[in-house]
Amino acid sequence: MKTYLDCYPCFVRQALEAARYAGASDRQQRQVLNQVLDLLRQTEDGLTPPEIGDRVHRVVRSITGIADPYRAEKDQSTREALALYPRLKALVSGSSANKALDTALRLSIAGNIIDLGPAPQYDLWTVVERVLAQPLTIDDRDALKNALASLSPEESLLFLADNAGETVFDRVLIETLNEIYGLRVTYAVKGGPSLNDATVEDARAAGLHKVATVIDNGADAPGTILAHSAQAGARCSPAFSRVFDAAPVILAKGQANYECLSDLERGVFFLLQSKCPIIARDLGVPLGSSTLAQL
Amino acid sequence: MKTYLDCYPCFVRQALEAARYAGASDRQQRQVLNQVLDLLRQTEDGLTPPEIGDRVHRVVRSITGIADPYRAEKDQSTREALALYPRLKALVSGSSANKALDTALRLSIAGNIIDLGPAPQYDLWTVVERVLAQPLTIDDRDALKNALASLSPEESLLFLADNAGETVFDRVLIETLNEIYGLRVTYAVKGGPSLNDATVEDARAAGLHKVATVIDNGADAPGTILAHSAQAGARCSPAFSRVFDAAPVILAKGQANYECLSDLERGVFFLLQSKCPIIARDLGVPLGSSTLAQL
Numbered sequence: 204m205k206t207y208l209d210c211y212p213c214f215v216r217q218a219l220e221a222a223r224y225a226g227a228s229d230r231q232q233r234q235v236l237n238q239v240l241d242l243l244r245q246t247e248d249g250l251t252p253p254e255i256g257d258r259v260h261r262v263v264r265s266i267t268g269i270a271d272p273y274r275a276e277k278d279q280s281t282r283e284a285l286a287l288y289p290r291l292k293a294l295v296s297g298s299s300a301n302k303a304l305d306t307a308l309r310l311s312i313a314g315n316i317i318d319l320g321p322a323p324q325y326d327l328w329t330v331v332e333r334v335l336a337q338p339l340t341i342d343d344r345d346a347l348k349n350a351l352a353s354l355s356p357e358e359s360l361l362f363l364a365d366n367a368g369e370t371v372f373d374r375v376l377i378e379t380l381n382e383i384y385g386l387r388v389t390y391a392v393k394g395g396p397s398l399n400d401a402t403v404e405d406a407r408a409a410g411l412h413k414v415a416t417v418i419d420n421g422a423d424a425p426g427t428i429l430a431h432s433a434q435a436g437a438r439c440s441p442a443f444s445r446v447f448d449a450a451p452v453i454l455a456k457g458q459a460n461y462e463c464l465s466d467l468e469r470g471v472f473f474l475l476q477s478k479c480p481i482i483a484r485d486l487g488v489p490l491g492s493s494t495l496a497q498l
Numbered sequence: 499m500k501t502y503l504d505c506y507p508c509f510v511r512q513a514l515e516a517a518r519y520a521g522a523s524d525r526q527q528r529q530v531l532n533q534v535l536d537l538l539r540q541t542e543d544g545l546t547p548p549e550i551g552d553r554v555h556r557v558v559r560s561i562t563g564i565a566d567p568y569r570a571e572k573d574q575s576t577r578e579a580l581a582l583y584p585r586l587k588a589l590v591s592g593s594s595a596n597k598a599l600d601t602a603l604r605l606s607i608a609g610n611i612i613d614l615g616p617a618p619q620y621d622l623w624t625v626v627e628r629v630l631a632q633p634l635t636i637d638d639r640d641a642l643k644n645a646l647a648s649l650s651p652e653e654s655l656l657f658l659a660d661n662a663g664e665t666v667f668d669r670v671l672i673e674t675l676n677e678i679y680g681l682r683v684t685y686a687v688k689g690g691p692s693l694n695d696a697t698v699e700d701a702r703a704a705g706l707h708k709v710a711t712v713i714d715n716g717a718d719a720p721g722t723i724l725a726h727s728a729q730a731g732a733r734c735s736p737a738f739s740r741v742f743d744a745a746p747v748i749l750a751k752g753q754a755n756y757e758c759l760s761d762l763e764r765g766v767f768f769l770l771q772s773k774c775p776i777i778a779r780d781l782g783v784p785l786g787s788s789t790l791a792q793l
Contacts, residue, residue: 208514208531216507236503237539244535 204462221263225272253426271396280368307379314372340492359387361450365457367401370409390415395423426459499757516558520567548721566691575663602674609667635787654682656745660752662696665704685710690718721754
């Protein structure tokens with residue numbers, strides 16, 4: 204997805220929010236603001252929003268000297284989600300056999316509300332109930348099921364993770380996929396802290412290493428910034444790019460992965476809640492809807 | 499009020515919105531964005547938000563070549579408010595004698611929702627009903643009544659107007675003040691178009707010239723930018739500044755006047771709805787509250 208002009212006010216807002224999460228002084232906040240205004244003025248055309256967001260959040264980390272401004276929030280999100288884990292499992296096991304995958308997919312979408320970029324306010328269980336009841340506005344479940352059924356025992360699903368805490372909801376989906384398809388899953392997280400995105404540490408805290416092969420994409424940037432999506436070059440490692448290119452089926456969580464990969468025409472399955480009006484419009488769905496779209 | 503860092507995302511958003519009101523092409527919108535980012539980067543410390551907003555909206559008018567981007571919206575606001583005028587008058591005349599001024603003050607506050615800067619979405623009559631029912635969070639009505647009662651027949655109330663359409667609600671208040679106090683009112687509007695602020699043309703369209711002496715402040719800028727509130731110098735004319743300095747009682751409508759004049763300690767009565775979270779916090783009231791505060 205291209206960066207729309209409407210993304211610019213949001214970059215400025217996010218920079219200030221991230222600086223405050225990092226405990227920045229007033230003077231540091233002003234420095235962040237100034238440097239981000241400079242940065243936004245100088246960005247070349249053709250970048251996706253996460254490529255610019257990456258630079259914005261690097262400014263915050265550099266000026267504040269805080270390598271992981273969202274550390275405490277990520278830990279808390281994971282703890283809160285783990286506390287719900289038994290209830291999430293009960294929802295899946297309480298579903299009829301042909302509804303279990305549907306429930307698990309919806310729970311993974313519900314977990315996508317744990318996103319401190321666009322929407323800091325939510326009640327987690329209210330979101331779970333809403334997403335379970337809500338129809339998918341784009342519904343490529345049949346295509347996903349066909350793709351998963353076609354995987355050979357040697358192949359694995361590449362699952363692009365999004366935020367810490369959301370990882371627990373993804374774990375429930377992966378466990379369900381395992382039970383239904385006997386599926387191997389590679390769960391790719393970030394190579395370092397960026398916003399509240401999950402790293403290997405966050406994924407392990409949520410128990411993902413017990414149900415999937417956890418790898419990192421080599422980048423401390425939001426989304427999945429590959430060479431072919433950026434004039435500014437890849438942020439992901441060459442090793443990760445090879446995994447990506449070779450993956451027979453890719454399931455990508457969240458808005459930032461959509462923003463990075465929506466123009467690839469690679470058949471990626473995007474699983475997300477549209478929390479940002481600009482992304483919702485780009486995707487052609489109402490704000491606040493749940494989507495499973497193959498593009 | 500000083501400009502908070504949180505005002506900066508809002509300046510960028512307002513610039514894009516104003517450019518679109520002016521019918522700007524994609525290319526012009528990008529030019530507006532770039533020039534506003536430069537401008538924000540270069541603003542000196544100590545300016546109030548309307549002083550920066552003034553520069554932002556001048557960029558929009560300059561790049562688009564549209565002298566009055568909100569012309570159509572202002573006309574529509576005035577028409578909609580005039581259509582409500584008989585109902586507003588009925589509300590005042592239906593009030594008991596000692597409640598008439600209270601009702602008229604609240605209607606003037608209700609009209610302050612007509613503001614295309616911070617909050618483009620509202621239903622006018624719903625707002626009227628809400629503000630009539632809502633307690634004033636800061637309530638300096640007694641001080642205002644005392645000040646008005648102390649005016650000699652030669653003196654007049656200086657009423658600093660805000661937006662087009664809101665003018666009709668102010669007219670109802672001024673007519674009520676006239677009936678109760680036999681008061682003379684000087685109604686000061688903007689010297690030229692800025693946002694959807696009322697000009698002499700807008701005030702006349704709302705019939706203000708029938709109930710008050712309409713003057714303009716000489717500035718095509720939001721709020722009331724006097725020499726003593728700005729490092730960057732006055733935008734209001736010397737003639738208006740003399741009227742301001744000599745005024746025995748000043749009633750200032752809306753957020754921009756608060757932002758410009760709140761630090762004067764001049765005893766100005768501010769009559770507004772707090773539609774912006776930053777202004778609400780500065781004023782010490784909840785968002786969405788109605789206020790009559792003497793400062």
